[in-house]
Structures are given as C-alpha cells and as structure tokens.
Amino acid sequence: xxxxxxxxxxxxxxxxxxxxxxxxxxVNLEPNLRKxxxxxxxxxxxxxxxxxxxxxxxxxxxFLLQYGRWIxxxxxxxxxxxxxxxxxxxxxxxxxxxxxxxxxxxxxxFGCSTNFKKxxxxxxxxxxxxxxxxxxWVMATMVPAALIIGVLAGMREGSRLDRxxxxxxxxxxxxxxxxxGILFSVLFASWLGWLSASSATxxxxxxxxxxxxxxxxxxxxxxxxxxxxxxxxxxxxxxxxQYIRTALLKGVxxxxxxxxxxxxxxxxAPFTVIMLQFPWxxxxxxxxxxMFRYQGFGYxxxxxxxxxxxxxxxxxxxxxxxxxxxxxxxxDVGYAFLNPRIxxx
Amino acid sequence: METIGFFEIIAGVxxxxxxxxxxxxxxxxxxxxxxxxxxLYGQLIGNGIGLxxxxxxxxxxxxxxxxxxxxxxxxxxxxxxxKNAFPGSxxxxxxxxxxxxxxxxGRDVFSRxxxxxxxxxxxxxxxxxxxxxxxxxxxxxxxxxxxxVDSVLSFLANLVLAFPVILLFYLLxxxxxxxxxxxxxxxxxxxxxxxxxxxxxxYTRFRTQPEKLSVxxxxxxxxxxxxxxxxxxxxxxxxIMSLEKGELNIFVAVVFASSPGVFRxxxxxxxxxxxxxxxxxxxxxxxxxxxxxxxxxxxxxRGPLIVDGCLRIGYTTILLGTLGYFxxxxxxxxxxxxxxxxxxxxxxxxxxxxxxxxxxxxxxFVLGLNxxxxxxxxxxxxD
Numbered sequence: 001x002x003x004x005x006x007x008x009x010x011x012x013x014x015x016x017x018x019x020x021x022x023x024x025x026x027v028n029l030e031p032n033l034r035k036x037x038x039x040x041x042x043x044x045x046x047x048x049x050x051x052x053x054x055x056x057x058x059x060x061x062x063f064l065l066q067y068g069r070w071i072x073x074x075x076x077x078x079x080x081x082x083x084x085x086x087x088x089x090x091x092x093x094x095x096x097x098x099x100x101x102x103x104x105x106x107x108x109x110f111g112c113s114t115n116f117k118k119x120x121x122x123x124x125x126x127x128x129x130x131x132x133x134x135x136x137w138v139m140a141t142m143v144p145a146a147l148i149i150g151v152l153a154g155m156r157e158g159s160r161l162d163r164x165x166x167x168x169x170x171x172x173x174x175x176x177x178x179x180x181g182i183l184f185s186v187l188f189a190s191w192l193g194w195l196s197a198s199s200a201t202x203x204x205x206x207x208x209x210x211x212x213x214x215x216x217x218x219x220x221x222x223x224x225x226x227x228x229x230x231x232x233x234x235x236x237x238x239x240x241x242q243y244i245r246t247a248l249l250k251g252v253x254x255x256x257x258x259x260x261x262x263x264x265x266x267x268x269a270p271f272t273v274i275m276l277q278f279p280w281x282x283x284x285x286x287x288x289x290x291m292f293r294y295q296g297f298g299y300x301x302x303x304x305x306x307x308x309x310x311x312x313x314x315x316x317x318x319x320x321x322x323x324x325x326x327x328x329x330x331x332d333v334g335y336a337f338l339n340p341r342i343x344x345x
Numbered sequence: 346m347e348t349i350g351f352f353e354i355i356a357g358v359x360x361x362x363x364x365x366x367x368x369x370x371x372x373x374x375x376x377x378x379x380x381x382x383x384x385l386y387g388q389l390i391g392n393g394i395g396l397x398x399x400x401x402x403x404x405x406x407x408x409x410x411x412x413x414x415x416x417x418x419x420x421x422x423x424x425x426x427x428k429n430a431f432p433g434s435x436x437x438x439x440x441x442x443x444x445x446x447x448x449x450x451g452r453d454v455f456s457r458x459x460x461x462x463x464x465x466x467x468x469x470x471x472x473x474x475x476x477x478x479x480x481x482x483x484x485x486x487x488x489x490x491x492x493x494v495d496s497v498l499s500f501l502a503n504l505v506l507a508f509p510v511i512l513l514f515y516l517l518x519x520x521x522x523x524x525x526x527x528x529x530x531x532x533x534x535x536x537x538x539x540x541x542x543x544x545x546x547x548y549t550r551f552r553t554q555p556e557k558l559s560v561x562x563x564x565x566x567x568x569x570x571x572x573x574x575x576x577x578x579x580x581x582x583x584x585i586m587s588l589e590k591g592e593l594n595i596f597v598a599v600v601f602a603s604s605p606g607v608f609r610x611x612x613x614x615x616x617x618x619x620x621x622x623x624x625x626x627x628x629x630x631x632x633x634x635x636x637x638x639x640x641x642x643x644x645x646x647r648g649p650l651i652v653d654g655c656l657r658i659g660y661t662t663i664l665l666g667t668l669g670y671f672x673x674x675x676x677x678x679x680x681x682x683x684x685x686x687x688x689x690x691x692x693x694x695x696x697x698x699x700x701x702x703x704x705x706x707x708x709x710f711v712l713g714l715n716x717x718x719x720x721x722x723x724x725x726x727x728d
Contacts, residue, residue: 011500011503014500015500015503015504015507018504019504019507019508023512023516026516026517026522027516029521029522029525029527030521030525031519031520031521031522031524031525032519032521032522034521035521166719167394167716170712170715170716170719171712173715174659174708174711174712174714174715175708175711176663176666176667176707176711178666178667178670178683178686178690178704179666179686179704179705179707179708181690182686182689182690182693182700182701182704183701183704185690185693186693186697186700186701189694190693190694190697197693197694279506279507279509282509283509283510283511283667286509286511287511287667287670290671291690298511301509301511301512302511302515302671305511305512305515305516306515313512316509316512317508317509317512320507320508320509320512321507324506324507325507
C-alpha cells in the first residue's frame with residue numbers, strides 16, 4: 001500500500017513538472033509576452049519599448065534558465081537600471097530582492113502576479129479560500145441530493161419513479177453551468193427577484209443565502225445528474241443480488257432491506273465517482289465564478305490567462321494538477337478501504 | 346413598435362420551420378415502415394427515451410441543413426430599430442417579424458440560433474470523430490501490448506486530463522497563438538491518425554490480396570490526403586474543405602481535450618475483450634497483433650464506443666459553448682450558441698431572450714444526444 005502511494009506521488013511530481021513546462025512554453029511565446037508587456041507598460045507602447053521592457057525583466061533569457069529560476073534551481077537576477085547601473089527590484093510591489101537569490105517553488109516562493117500586483121502566494125491563498133467555501137456548499141447540496149435521487153431511482157428498477165428520475169438526471173447532465181446559470185438567473189433573479197445574480201458581495205460581506213444560492217445551485221445541478229446515475233446503476237445491481245432477495249424472502253420489510261442491507265453496499269461505487277467529480281468541478285468553478293463575479297480561484301485563473309500573468313498561471317496549473325491527482329489517489333485508496341474484495345497491489 | 350401575441354409567435358416559428366417538419370416526417374415515415382429491417386436503429390425508435398433523442402437530434406440536423414430557408418434573416422444582419430426588440434416585434438419597413446426578439450446589436454435571435462446550429466453540427470461531430478480515431482489508434486496498442494507503451498501513453502493521457510480545460514483553451518485558442526505554427530503542427534499531427542488508422546485497417550485485412558489492398562489504400566490516401574491538405578494547409582484544390590484560422594484552432598483544441606477520454610475507454614475495453622476466447626483463437630491461428638486489435642477486438646467494442654460517441658458529441662458541444670462563452674476562438678460576431686449566450690448574459694437583467702433562447706437550444710441538443718445514448722445503451726444491453 002505504501003509503495004503504491006509513493007509511486008503515485010512520484011507520478012504526480014512528474015506530471016507537475018511536465019505540465020508546468022508546457023504552460024511555461026505557451027506563456028513564453030512571443031505573442032503572449034507582447035500581451036504581458038503591453039499590459040505592464042501602457043496601451044500605446046512602441047515596439048522598442050516593449051522589447052526593452054521584456055529584455056530588462058529577463059523575459060528574453062534562455063528558456064530553460066527562466067524555468068530553472070521559477071523552480072528555484074537557478075538564481076533570480078535583479079534588474080539593472082540602465083541609467084544608474086545599480087541593481088533594483090524586479091517587481092517592486094512584490095518586494096523582489098535586489099541581490100541574486102535562489103527563490104522559486106522549491107524555496108516556497110510562487111513568484112509575483114503582474115496583474116494583481118501582489119505576490120502569487122497571497123493572492124492564490126485568498127482565491128483558494130473563497131473557492132473552498134463555494135466548493136463546500138456545492139458538495140453539501142450536490143452529494144446528498146444526488147445520492148437520494150440515485151437510491152430512490154435504483155430501488156425499484158423500471159418503475160415510474162425510476163423512469164422520471166432517470167430522465168431528470170439525464171436532463172441535468174445536459175445542462176452545462178453557463179446554461180443553468182442563465183436559466184436560474186432569469187427565473188430566480190430577473191422574474192421572481194428572490195436571489196441575487198451577483199456574488200460579488202459574498203467576499204466582503206460574508207456568505208448569505210441571498211447572494212450565494214445561485215452559484216451553488218448552478219454548479220451542483222451539472223454534477224447531480226452524473227452522480228445520481230452512477231448511484232442508480234450501483235443500487236440496481238445491489239437490489240438484484242442474492243442477499244437482498246434472501247432478506248426480502250425472510251420477511252424483512254422493503255424499507256428495512258433498503259436502509260440496512262442495500263444502502264451500504266450501493267454507496268461504495270458512487271464514492272469513487274464523487275471523488276473523480278472534483279476535476280469537473282474545477283471547470284465549473286471557472287464558469288460560475290466569472291458568471292456570478294465571485295472572486296475565487298476560477299476568477300483568478302481567467303484574469304491571469306487573459307493578461308498572461310505568467311507566475312499566477314503556473315501556480316493555478318500546479319494547484320489544479322494537485323487537486324486532480326490527489327482526488328484520484330484518495331478515490332483509489334478509499335475504494336480499497338471501503339471494498340475489502342479489492343486490494344491495491 | 347408593433348408586436349404579435351404569444352400564440353402567433355409559436356405559429357410563426359412552427360411555420361418557418363416547415364422544411365424541417367417535412368424532411369423529418371419523410372425520414373420517420375420511412376424509418377417506421379422499415380423498422381423491422383433496420384436493426385439497432387429500428388429498436389431504438391421503438392423505445393420512448395431513444396425516440397425522443399432521435400427526434401431532437403433529427404430536428405437540429407435538418408434545422409442546420411435548411412438553415413438558409415428557415416432563417417428569415419442572415420446571421421449578421423443588423424437592423425438598428427430592432428435593438429433589444431421584444432419577441433414578436435414587427436419591422437415596420439419590411440414587415441418581417443423578429444419571432445424570438447432582437448439582441449443588443451439588432452440581430453434576429455431566431456435566425457441566429459438556426460444559423461448557429463450549423464457551427465455546432467459541423468464542428469462537434471467532426472471533432473468527436475477525430476478524437477475517436479486518435480483514441481482508438483493509441484488506446485488499442487496501449488491495452489493490447491501493455492508494458493512500456495501503455496505506461497507512456499497512459500501518462501500522456503493523464504497529463505492532458507489533469508489540465509484544467511479552461512486553462513488549456515486559454516493557452517491554445519488565443520489570437521496570438523493563431524499566428525504561430527502551433528495550431529497547424531498540432532492539426533498536422535492529429536489529422537494523420539485517421540489516415541494511419543484506415544491504412545492499417547485495410548493492410549491487416551487484405552495483406553494477401555494485393556489488388557483489393559491497393560484499391561483501398563489508394564482511396565484512403567486520396568480522400569485522406571485531400572481532407573488533410575484542405576484542413577491543415579488550406580490547399581484544397583476543389584475548395585470544399587477549408588477552415589478559417591480560428592476554426593482550425595478550436596477544432597484542434599477540442600480534439601486535443603477529448604481524445605484522452607476516448608483513449609482511456611478504448612484501453613479499458615481492450616483489456617477486457619483481450620481475455621475472450623476468440624482473441625486467443627486468433628492468436629493461435631497466428632494472426633498479427635494489429636489484425637487482432639482492429640478486426641477482432643474493435644468490432645466487439647463497438648457497442649460501448651457508439652454510446653460513448655453520442656455522449657461525447659454532447660460533451661464537445663458543451664466544450665464549444667464554453668469556448669464561445671469565454672470569447673475564445675470564435676469571431677466576435679459568430680452565431681455559435683456559446684458566443685450568443687455570452688453576449689446575451691451581459692444585459693440579462695433587462696432583456697432575457699438573447700441569452701435564454703440559445704441556452705435552451707444548446708440544452709435541447711445535448712439532451713437529445715444524451716437521451717439517444719441512453720436509448721442505445723438500453724437497447725444494446727437487451728441482446
């Protein structure tokens with residue numbers, strides 16, 4: 001078991017290196033660098049100004065050298081002021097040092113966000129905290145709702161309840177966040193006026209039902225259908241097994257059979273599905289946070305991508321790889337614990 | 346401005362769609378009369394869920410085909426008077442009606458969703474087909490040979506799957522990237538797979554019949570090369586196959602994002618089917634590994650693959666919508682549903698229809714595909 005986890009962690013590190021390398025390659029393409037330079041200097045910068053800004057800040061250095069700096073195995077160099085010849089901080093708003101130092105991911109420095117004018121570490125932490133709150137509420141509504149729907153549908157296969165719940169779950173998987181977001185905003189915010197179509201106040205004034213219900217609903221609805229269908233399939237399988245028939249023939253009531261015998265075994269498979277749902281939620285977070293103007297991880301990712309904020313984008317990439325691979329690992333290990341018939345080799 | 350009532354709007358929309366109803370009626374009349382002989386499709390339309398799925402998909406298919414007849418206006422026609430017009434508003438000058446209202450630039454929403462269905466119905470199935478080809482060509486050997494091939498390919502697939510889709514799109518589908526050689530080289534790489542796939546397919550089967558083999562290979566190379574030249578280099582001599590720069594970029598990004606999923610499914614299916622007796626029999630006969638993969642394993646994996654293909658077209662439609670919603674790749678005036686939702690959602694508080702109508706269109710199409718997939722799964726399990 002331990003060697004399995006260690007091997008998976010090794011793969012995770014390798015994936016992180018490959019992925020950041022690819023992202024690094026893309027953000028350092030000439031058109032993207034120009035985009036960054038224009039947003040950092042001013043809109044009407046001439047080509048020479050852009051070139052000199054990129055040169056001065058080391059964006060034209062050797063590609064591997066730059067990647068090494070970001071990792072923290074090559075020293076970061078301060079800028080040299082061309083007029084005075086003295087070393088000065090690369091990005092003043094991030095307190096970049098004036099002497100060459102090793103300062104990268106390995107040293108715990110995620111770099112400097114050029115768009116938000118803050119160290120990436122602080123900005124990322126704020127964003128993740130905000131998204132964590134959103135995720136918590138999404139999970140808290142999505143998982144119970146999906147499990148209940150799935151169990152009710154799978155309890156009696158082919159019944160009218162099963163049919164209608166199955167169609168409802170298919171419909172919910174056909175509704176991506178940007179569609180359900182529009183539908184819910186129109187219904188609850190524009191027509192009924194019960195809920196706010198903007199969650200901008202949630203960060204400053206705290207989470208309330210009024211400003212938070214719409215994003216949570218929007219995100220939950222897309223996942224519910226999928227988890228419910230998996231739960232239903234698992235429930236149907238359990239309900240046709242021998243021990244359920246035995247229990248029913250012994251005279252245990254249907255309700256008791258479902259609650260005591262079927263549920264526990266039917267909920268093993270959905271556990272994996274729920275864990276693997278996290279990567280999907282990551283995409284959902286980006287759409288929902290931008291639609292409802294909630295300043296979390298997804299909002300940050302889009303801002304970073306739109307402005308080619310190199311360090312922030314790389315950090316976002318790292319975070320998502322960790323989320324995706326960690327949930328995969330948890331789902332595998334957890335499955336082995338829940339289902340004694342399977343042992344991880 | 347004069348408007349017509351709710352029922353008149355419905356009557357108007359229904360009557361505008363007459364070619365769709367006509368074509369649909371012909372198709373269904375023929376399908377039902379030959380139901381017994383149509384195999385899986387025949388069973389599918391006997392199933393409530395499957396039939397609903399087929400109906401919705403056929404509706405959008407014909408809407409896309411007859412878009413020019415159905416839509417009263419062009420996708421980009423603007424009438425300044427009709428800016429944010431209510432559904433059912435009548436243009437005083439021409440007497441034409443904006444059945445589902447006008448958007449913020451005074452374009453007819455109804456015409457735009459009909460024209461937009463073309464973008465979706467061309468790109469989504471085509472991209473899914475390419476993703477299937479890539480996934481099959483790589484997934485079969487990964488499952489069959491195992492070992493190093495499997496580790497390397499699985500690692501690459503997981504790498505792409507670990508990428509947040511939005512980040513991938515922002516990196517691949519920005520105007521800056523379109524200028525570089527990256528989309529073309531990626532397209533060149535991905536579009537090679539169908540040619541490789543079909544050449545191997547025919548070679549393994551007709552190795553001992555050189556006349557047949559040469560015909561098949563020649564046809565594959567000719568058609569494949571023609572599509573390849575048209576899509577990748579924009580050099581189609583007949584001018585039928587061509588993509589705009591942005592479209593190629595989107596196409597490549599969508600294929601890139603969905604092939605690892607296909608790869609995983611094909612690999613899993615291969616691992617499962619490999620243990621069957623008929624594979625062992627083929628191995629004992631001395632068949633080559635590629636023959637076994639393409640002519641023994643693949644045909645037996647078709648059921649789950651068709652179901653997954655349907656679901657995947659829906660998922661690709663959602664991805665295209667995401668791209669449009671973030672304003673990536675598609676032109677600013679593009680009539681695809683994602684862009685329309687993005688444009689409409691800015692004024693959602695005041696004018697509901699410019700965003701609501703394309704949102705419902707996208708939802709109904711994906712729902713149709715999902716129902717179709719569900720019906721297919723149910724029917725194929727019955728055998």
